[in-house]
Amino acid sequence: MTMSTVAANAPGVAGSGLADVAASEASLRRFLHGLPGVDQVGLEARAASLGTRSIKTTAKAYAIDLAISMIDLTTLEGADTVGKVRALCAKGRTPDPTDPTTPRVAAICVYPDMVATAKDALKGTDIQVASVATAFPAGRAALRVKLADTADAVAAGADEIDMVIDRGAFLSGRYFDVFQEIVAVKEACKRADGSYAHLKVIFETGELQTYDNVRRVSWLAMLAGADFIKTSTGKVAVNATPPVTLLMLEAVRDFRAATGVQVGVKPAGGIKTTKDAMKYLVMVNETLGDDWLTPHWFRFGASSLLNDLLMQRQKLTTGRYSGPDYVTVD
Secondary structure, three states: OOOHHHHHHHHOOOOOHHHHHOHHHHHHHHHHOOOOHHHHHHHHHHHHHHHHOOOOHHHHHHHHHHHHHEEEEEEEOOOOHHHHHHHHHHHHOOOOOOHHHOOOOOOOEEEEHHHHHHHHHOOOOOEEEEEEOOOOOOOOOOOHHHHHHHHHHHHHHEEEEEEOOOOOOHOOOOOHHHHHHHHHHHHHOOOOOOOEHHHHEEOOOOHHHOOOHHHHHHHHHOOOHOEEEOOOOOOOOOOHHHHHHHHHHHHHHHHHHHHOOOEEEOOOOOOOOOHHHHHHHHHHHHHHHHHHHHOOOOOOOOOHHHHHHHHHHHHHOOOOOOOHHHOOOO
8 A cells, every 4th residue: 555545545634635644754744743732731730620510410310321322331351252242232232121211322342253243132223333453452463464353343243443553653653654554444444335334543542651642643543534533442551531531532623623524532441430421521512512422423431330320320310329239240
């Protein structure tokens, strides 16, 4: 794949006036390093300030249901079985069997070999089947292996692909290599009918060292055609944080202003309580407005969050706090 071919095929730049940005390694580097530097103090203060906002009564009930509908319920363990995946799909379909008004989750996320199982278990619902690919979580594999991994998941019926970037390439300044890889994986998401599975690009922000790098990689992924940008795999010590998520929200806002293309955001890892989820929803609302406050544009990669949301929902509904024994353990 030549540089000119990559630039022409990248959905994020085609027709946007930014095609020249991806014309070469030099032009891409010049653009990414020309982005405004991140004010660390200002960013962290803004994120902390948004985290103090409170949501009460009716608004809280709405926000809890919205958060449930945004969850990617996930099992990504070496010991995953067909039975475990089917049980997780059942929970995604009916999070609270005692209350049929409880929303369904947005997606079930599994390894590629479990996609067909999840697809079958979710028949008749609008729950998406997401699959991690590209040698998740390390991303250490040859491109042909990553593309085969992606193509296999899509052929099995995956609606969404969560790929992880080569952090080593990015941190060593090989931006165009990362760009090319995202474009190639995006093309591997193409189905036989010409449609594409949605591509979520995982940065592993806890390994990117600086906020400036998070801003650069956000723009790089969007230029290459990411449908979603995602903070983390959930497999490292530092996962989603409010400042990093805020920075990515600002990036998708600015990208849409520059190109007209809307991109989703998914914080993943470390979001465990209803209080945490409310902070992120406030951040989305204050930064992006209603346009992004749907499962189509914002997701939580936080399976343990669901149980706390269900317990808080039960408390609002019944007036009693049922406790963790009243929800299933994933």
